[in-house]
Amino acid sequence: MIATRPTESVHPKPSxxxxxxxxxxxxxxxxxxxxxxxxxxxxxFVIAFFFSGVVLGFFxxxxxxxxxxxxxxxxxYNSLFTLHGIIMIFLVVIPAIPTVFGNFxxxxxxxxxxVAFPRINLLSWWLYxxxxxxxxxxxxxxxxxxxxxxxxYAPYSLRTTVNIPLAVFGVFxxxxxxxxxxxxxxxxxxxxxxxxxxxxxxxLFVWAIYATSWVQILATPVIGIxxxxxxxxxxxxxxxxxPAKGGDPILYxxxxxxxxxxxxxxxxxxxxxxxxxVVPVFARKKIFGYMAIALSGMAIAAVGSLVWGHHMFVSxxxxxxxxxxxxxxxxxxxxxxxxxxxxxxTLHKGSIVIEPPLLFCLAFIFLFSIGGLTGLxxxxxxxxxxxxxxxxxxxxxxYIIFGGMGFGLFAAFHYWFPKMFGRMYHRKTAIVAWVIMxxxxxxxxxxxxxxxxxxxxxxxxxxxxQFRPLHLTATFGSxxxxxxxxxxxxxxxxxxxxxxxxxDNPWGGATLEWQISSPxxxxxxxxxxxxxxxxxxFEELKRDG
Amino acid sequence: xxxxxxYILVWVGLVILTGxxxxxxxxxxxxxxxxxxxxxxxxxxxxxxxxxMHLRSERLLIFRVIIPLVMAVFLVFILLTFADLAFRGGxx
Amino acid sequence: MGEAxxxxxxxxxxxxxxxxxxxLFILSELLLFGGMFILYSAYRYKNAVDFHHASMELEVLLxxxxxxxxxxxSLSMAASIAAVRRGQRRLSMVLxxxxxxxxxFFLANKGFEWGxxxxxxxxxxxxxxxTRAKGEVLFFGLxxxxxxxxxxxVLVGICILGGMLTLMIKDKxxxxxxxxxxxxxxxxxLVDIIWIFLxxxxxxxx
Numbered sequence: 001m002i003a004t005r006p007t008e009s010v011h012p013k014p015s016x017x018x019x020x021x022x023x024x025x026x027x028x029x030x031x032x033x034x035x036x037x038x039x040x041x042x043x044x045f046v047i048a049f050f051f052s053g054v055v056l057g058f059f060x061x062x063x064x065x066x067x068x069x070x071x072x073x074x075x076x077y078n079s080l081f082t083l084h085g086i087i088m089i090f091l092v093v094i095p096a097i098p099t100v101f102g103n104f105x106x107x108x109x110x111x112x113x114x115v116a117f118p119r120i121n122l123l124s125w126w127l128y129x130x131x132x133x134x135x136x137x138x139x140x141x142x143x144x145x146x147x148x149x150x151x152x153y154a155p156y157s158l159r160t161t162v163n164i165p166l167a168v169f170g171v172f173x174x175x176x177x178x179x180x181x182x183x184x185x186x187x188x189x190x191x192x193x194x195x196x197x198x199x200x201x202x203x204l205f206v207w208a209i210y211a212t213s214w215v216q217i218l219a220t221p222v223i224g225i226x227x228x229x230x231x232x233x234x235x236x237x238x239x240x241x242x243p244a245k246g247g248d249p250i251l252y253x254x255x256x257x258x259x260x261x262x263x264x265x266x267x268x269x270x271x272x273x274x275x276x277x278v279v280p281v282f283a284r285k286k287i288f289g290y291m292a293i294a295l296s297g298m299a300i301a302a303v304g305s306l307v308w309g310h311h312m313f314v315s316x317x318x319x320x321x322x323x324x325x326x327x328x329x330x331x332x333x334x335x336x337x338x339x340x341x342x343x344x345x346t347l348h349k350g351s352i353v354i355e356p357p358l359l360f361c362l363a364f365i366f367l368f369s370i371g372g373l374t375g376l377x378x379x380x381x382x383x384x385x386x387x388x389x390x391x392x393x394x395x396x397x398x399y400i401i402f403g404g405m406g407f408g409l410f411a412a413f414h415y416w417f418p419k420m421f422g423r424m425y426h427r428k429t430a431i432v433a434w435v436i437m438x439x440x441x442x443x444x445x446x447x448x449x450x451x452x453x454x455x456x457x458x459x460x461x462x463x464x465x466q467f468r469p470l471h472l473t474a475t476f477g478s479x480x481x482x483x484x485x486x487x488x489x490x491x492x493x494x495x496x497x498x499x500x501x502x503x504d505n506p507w508g509g510a511t512l513e514w515q516i517s518s519p520x521x522x523x524x525x526x527x528x529x530x531x532x533x534x535x536x537x538f539e540e541l542k543r544d545g
Numbered sequence: 546x547x548x549x550x551x552y553i554l555v556w557v558g559l560v561i562l563t564g565x566x567x568x569x570x571x572x573x574x575x576x577x578x579x580x581x582x583x584x585x586x587x588x589x590x591x592x593x594x595x596x597x598m599h600l601r602s603e604r605l606l607i608f609r610v611i612i613p614l615v616m617a618v619f620l621v622f623i624l625l626t627f628a629d630l631a632f633r634g635g636x637x
Numbered sequence: 638m639g640e641a642x643x644x645x646x647x648x649x650x651x652x653x654x655x656x657x658x659x660x661l662f663i664l665s666e667l668l669l670f671g672g673m674f675i676l677y678s679a680y681r682y683k684n685a686v687d688f689h690h691a692s693m694e695l696e697v698l699l700x701x702x703x704x705x706x707x708x709x710x711s712l713s714m715a716a717s718i719a720a721v722r723r724g725q726r727r728l729s730m731v732l733x734x735x736x737x738x739x740x741x742f743f744l745a746n747k748g749f750e751w752g753x754x755x756x757x758x759x760x761x762x763x764x765x766x767x768t769r770a771k772g773e774v775l776f777f778g779l780x781x782x783x784x785x786x787x788x789x790x791v792l793v794g795i796c797i798l799g800g801m802l803t804l805m806i807k808d809k810x811x812x813x814x815x816x817x818x819x820x821x822x823x824x825x826x827l828v829d830i831i832w833i834f835l836x837x838x839x840x841x842x843x
Contacts (some may be wrong), residue, residue, distance in 0.1 A: 116651070116654050116658060117655075117658055120658075179662075179665045180662075182661075183658055183661035183662055183665070184658070186657075186661055187654050187657050187658045187661065190607055190654070190657060191651055191653065191654035191657065192651075192654075217661055217664055217665050218614075218615070218618050218664065218665070218668055219668075220665070221665045221666070221668040221669035221671070221672065222622070222668060222669075222671070222672040224669055224672075225669050225670075225672035225673055226672065228786075229676075229782070232761075232782060236761040236762060236781075237761050237762030238761045238762075238778040238781065238782055239761065239762075239774050239775055239778040240676055240680075240775065240778055240779065240782070245767070245771060245774045245775065245778070246680075246684065246771025246772060246774055246775050247775065248679070248680075248683075250629070251626075251676060251679055254626050254629065254675075255672060255675070255676070258622055258626075258672075258675075305618065305621065306621060306625060308625075309625065309628075309629065312629075316633075317629045318628065318629045318630070318631075318632035318633045318635075319632070319635060320628055320629075320632035321625070321628040321629035321632065324625065324628050325625070548719070549716055549719060552712055552715050552716055552719070553712070555712075556708065556709065556711075556712040559708045559711075560705060560708065563701065563704050563705060563708065563836075566836075566837050566841060567697070567701055567841065570697075570837070570840075570841035570842075570843050571843070572843075573843065574843075578842075578843050582837035582838070582841060583834075583837075585837070586833050586834045586836075586837055589708075589830075589833045590830045590833055590834070593711060593826050593829055593830055593833070594826075594830070596715075597711050597712075597714070597715040597822075597826050597829075598822075598823055598826045605653070607657065608657070608660065611660055611661070611664055614664075615664045615667050615668065615671075618668065618671075619667075619668065619671045619674075619675075622671070622675055623674075623675050623678060626675055626679060627678075627679075627682070630679055630682060630683070631682070
């Protein structure tokens with residue numbers, strides 16, 4: 001463990017767990033206005049939804065272990081992959097880091113007592129829960145869960161008899177939650193920075209959440225209206241996406257992807273922010289190229305909003321649009337690459353400390369790079385014709401989303417666990433889980449890359465015998481991955497109750513959250529700090545004490 | 546600071562512009578019609594944004610940025626969509 | 638009487654922050670309608686002649702009248718805020734009530750307009766409409782969705798303004814605390830701006 005710094009005050013204040021506010025018991029949680037409690041409320045449900053998404057995935061892989069039907073009918077399989085996508089994307093990956101760690105840590109990292117609009121923050125959580133409940137309703141009522149894929153493409157989504165209206169309404173509500181979180185965090189960053197906390201002294205995690213929040217505000221409304229239109233089409237036959245009435249289904253795809261591509265940046269930017277915060281701490285070295293990383297995040301948000309057509313290369317889109325979108329897709333790789341170079345440059349000649357948070361960040365860099373490079377391959381027009389709608393695509397995005405965002409999320413779990421809970425997990429177990437996960441992950445998803453390359457179509461229930469060995473490997477890999485996940489979560493869960501008491505600054509971080517007690521007091525700071533150094537100024541930290 | 550007089554003047558401007566766009570609609574200007582209609586609507590919106598919504602008197606940078614930002618975002622969405630729609634038959 | 642300045646920085650209250658948050662929400666609403674405008678422009682581009690024919694069936698005078706109603710309601714809204722900042726409480730409430738009344742008038746006209754169309758068999762998925770050209774079907778589909786969504790926003794705005802009126806009666810909105818009213822005003826002006834674009838795009842297609 002790294003030497004710590006004395007805490008703020010001699011008499012430790014009660015932690016925020018002991019300051020319930022206006023209400024008692026469960027109400028002190030579900031009616032709280034404390035950003036830390038709201039972050040934890042999101043934490044519980046994000047993990048619960050993640051587990052349910054994993055279970056769905058487990059059964060999908062189990063079905064695909066052999067050609068033909070194994071344990072379910074084709075319709076069930078269609079619903080499984082639809083639900084897996086809806087849950088993972090809208091209930092886990094998009095919200096997770098901003099709502100859990102953005103809520104908990106952004107105010108503390110900027111030296112504030114809470115977010116700009118605490119009541120809206122609570123409303124965001126209630127909308128999240130409501131949206132989730134509505135999606136759950138769509139599974140268990142009417143003619144059953146949606147079977148369109150999470151993308152709800154028209155005209156099938158207009159005609160299929162299952163519970164599309166409920167599902168899209170749920171997505172709409174979730175979108176509202178996302179927009180409100182975004183505007184809350186942008187306003188907080190603008191208005192509540194402590195004296196001396198200039199934009200250039202903000203932790204890169206804050207910069208990342210800031211960029212993400214802008215995308216949430218500006219892109220989410222477009223999927224909002226698209227979901228409303230699906231709803232209206234089904235009930236009133238409006239005609240905007242229905243070819244029989246002159247509608248253009250490709251326009252649906254435009255509207256859908258105008259949000260859903262930037263949504264992938266909502267997913268990845270916060271995780272990149274975590275890596276940018278964690279790597280310097282465990283290299284004991286200032287981040288290489290602070291402004292480049294900060295601004296590349298904004299650039300990713302901006303350019304990433306221009307590439308959505310790369311999901312539509314074979315849809316019937318014009319050649320001209322195809323060329324344009326392909327070019328823009330190649331451009332957006334540049335700011336991502338800048339980040340990867342800068343992280344590696346930070347590690348170079350650093351004083352590396354091997355701890356679980358760093359290991360998860362290193363895994364991020366490796367897996368995200370593979371994901372990113374495969375993205376370039378499919379972003380080129382000619383290969384895309386062969387790779388589109390094959391297993392290559394889900395393999396690519398699982399490398400990015402799971403390997404990237406997921407491992408970044410796990411890094412955050414392991415980095416901020418002592419701060420949030422005042423306890424430490426078992427270090428060796430975390431590392432063992434990490435190793436197992438890496439092995440399982442690559443067995444699983446690399447097999448899928450190969451399957452896609454060979455032509456295995458995605459969202460298919462059945463397949464030709466020649467694909468069997470790779471499917472078997474993938475399913476096997478999924479079991480190893482899940483085993484790793486179980487060990488990791490069990491370790492964290494155990495640490496929650498039986499872990500050693502954690503110091504206030506076990507990692508020697510220089511950002512503000514490490515200068516207050518673990519767990520933090522309700523008001524975060526005794527007095528609002530005056531900031532005099534940058535977020536990775538470890539020299540200053542040593543001098544301070 | 547907000548003056549009643551300013552508001553009334555803006556209102557007069559809005560009424561005049563509404564009349565303008567109505568009468569222009571009666572003329573046959575071909576391809577220019579949409580452009581003029583949007584230009585008038587844009588001007589009216591500009592009046593509402595700047596005077597009724599006080600954007601003009603905001604000093605912080607962020608307030609000056611947000612409307613151009615949303616216009617740019619919308620423009621990009623619509624232009625790239627038209628890169629598809631307008632060229633479906635191939636580039637001539 | 639001079640106008641009270643808003644609070645700039647205070648531990649418990651940040652008026653500029655509240656306004657910024659409202660503006661960010663307005664941006665999201667602009668893009669919500671923006672999505673519909675993308676669809677509108679796509680379909681108008683593809684069905685220019687049909688759109689023109691369909692547009693001729695809308696009552697231009699009614700649309701123009703409604704535009705003037707909303708524009709005037711924006712005036713009364715802005716003036717209402719100016720009045721409360723000058724401590725002219727009665728005037729402010731009268732202007733706010735006028736705004737609400739104009740909003741209701743707008744909705745009544747809209748309802749009348751819709752009613753007339755529906756009576757003529759022109760509504761989404763109606764047998765009459767489906768016999769028309771595809772472009773006209775799309776025009777009316779977009780017409781109902783966009784003016785309907787806009788009308789919903791007007792209705793919500795009226796409710797919000799009603800709430801503000803109540804707060805003003807209870808003196809919870811006054812010379813020194815008027816930011817909720819100001820933010821409600823921003824919302825109301827947004828609704829006006831959206832209509833400023835809807836009007837020429839639906840009623841004035843030549």
